[in-house]
Amino acid sequence: MINPLTQAKTLKIGSKNFTESYILAEIMAQLAEKVGEASVVRKFGLGGTGITFQALEKSEIDLYPEYTGTISEAILKKPVLKDWKSIKESLENENLQISLGLGFNNTYALAMNKEQLAKLGLSKLSQLKKHNSLTSAFSHEFVQRKDGLKNLSLHYGFKLKNVKAMEHSLAYQALSDGKVDLVEVYSTDAKIEKYDLVLLEDDLNYFPSYLAVIFSRSDFEENFPLTYQSFEQNLIGKIDNKTMTKLNALVELEGYSFSQAAKYFLQGKLVKSKISLWDWDKILLRTKEHMALVFISLALAIIIGIPLGVISAQNKYLGQFLLGANALIQTIPSLALLCLLIPFFGIGPKPATFALFLYALLPIVRGTFTGLKSIDLKLKESAILMGLTRLQLLRFILLPLASPSIMSGIKTSAIINVGTATLAAFIGAGGLGQIIVTGLALNDQQMILQGAIPAGILAVAVHIFFELIDKWIVPVALRRN
């Protein structure tokens, strides 16, 4: 069955950063591996619809699991398209395609704690307009999307007063802690059971259908005919709501890995071994990736930032322009910046490194600028009077005198980069963020710590490292505090 000529092909499978997407993508990956038509590359845990879809468009991934409702609302931006057929037709113009439904509908629903629901005598969404003071926590996506909170409120005529936008997996915790009353859930969510939640009935039929489909470019069938065939046979219509909820629960409640859950679906076997608590090999690998992200971007920022700082200090107008432009970059939220860079760099370490480089620039440029500007004019004159050329002046006088300020800029950048690099996981760049993102998707505190603790240690290590570098770079007489 394996053709050695076609084996050179790679099939890049993506997923978003929540459990169900991971599991479905892993099922596809295992199926594709079994077919053996191409070697499979997993690019899982991408940060949100925007990033994942861009990755598909730019051929950074070949396919990923998506939902029809998400495609019509967030990707095609045509919320009027309700049925599978019209969505498929609309995608054909964009050279994209969706498979038939996998068999379940994971739509939105609003959920509350069982006890509180009983206390308030609530059961339907239409009753909610009498309880506008309930505290609610919704995902950023749900708050933003037109078919999310906004139109839902209009449809049912309620107006919630205390709405918090937070990471989806944290909302459950908040609900369980009694911090909020109302959250939005997906109907196949394993946590519905875990937190003993009851879904409010969508009695006025607001929520559209969110049929799970395989989302790919139009040439998927042509390029990977055997894999396509296998997906048709083994996935289409094969995963119903109950099965999906069970798979979600295996991972989120019983501690099985995505891979084990996928294997369970495909082979009906549940391998006993659970995820080891601290997977040191993985942590080491992610730490290395993390350090590569931090140090490569920092090195670039130093190489570019110091000259920019020198130019800024010498030319008033250009200087203000450069500092302003740098400050502007800082105001772009990191996820947005990563998203903006995908058209140029695709996904993976490249755009992440570039984004970190941009963030690292300002402290270094400003540190250099401030250091040079604060040098006594008398010293510059004194140097010119000794016959130093401009280059010698810079090399022997100005840069050494500015070095404490430059170094402090570099240190700030390095520490910020260690933190920001965790976000690189959202565009498939790996690093310790990968562990944190997966942990967040699973609401697994242990796993979050496996990413967060090494990141914290790395930040401290970076600080100590640069304190030592300081002793080497900054002239001894300038090191008095």
Place this chain on the structure above:
Amino acid sequence: MIKIHEVSKNFGPTNVIPSLSLQIPTGETHILLGSSGCGKTTILRMMAGLCKPDSGDVILANQNINTMSDLQISDSVGYVIQEGGLMPHLSAMNNILLPIKIRGQELTQATNRMYEFASAVELTTNQLARYPHELSGGQKQRVALIRGLILNQPIVLLDEPLSALDPVVRMNLQRHLKKLFDQLSKTVVLVTHDLNVASFLGDRISLLDQGRIVQQGRFEDLVNHPKNDFVRDFVRAQTPAAKACS
């Protein structure tokens, strides 16, 4: 020989020097004397090319300073800046030898020269190894002086080299300076507001007021034949003896 021909200078709307001419023959120690704001430092800075006159010419050894590069100027003029201008990140010794090093000149000879000057102004080897922040005001002034002399340029310009020193140190350094200037037979221009310094070191003195030379001559001329009331008052204000006599 330093020749200043009808130079003028404005800082914004303020006319600091209306029109000034001055000739200082080779080998003379000339004092620019006056109270602060009289334009004396501006004139000194013009001689070092640090400040361009709005009009008029500055000529060093028959060459117009406008046609000279920074390096050429620094090859003919040694400048001891007010309060020293020592590089805080370099030791005293490295401050002194910096002009030699950046020119790629031979260090042994310059180092010997440095030690000669150092012993002449009573600086120890130990002190030369220190950083500027580890030296007293007077020690810094002396290091700056040696740095100004190390290249052995024919012209030495000094801006208030004895200010902010206590009287005993000042007296000593004053004596060292006199000895060095006599030995090295350089053209020296020294800016000060202090009549004692002027009388002790100067061959000739130009007393300045509002950018003009009010009187030029030897110290005795200023004391015995003041040109006008300004000169008389300036001399009296700083000479207890003169005051007592009047």
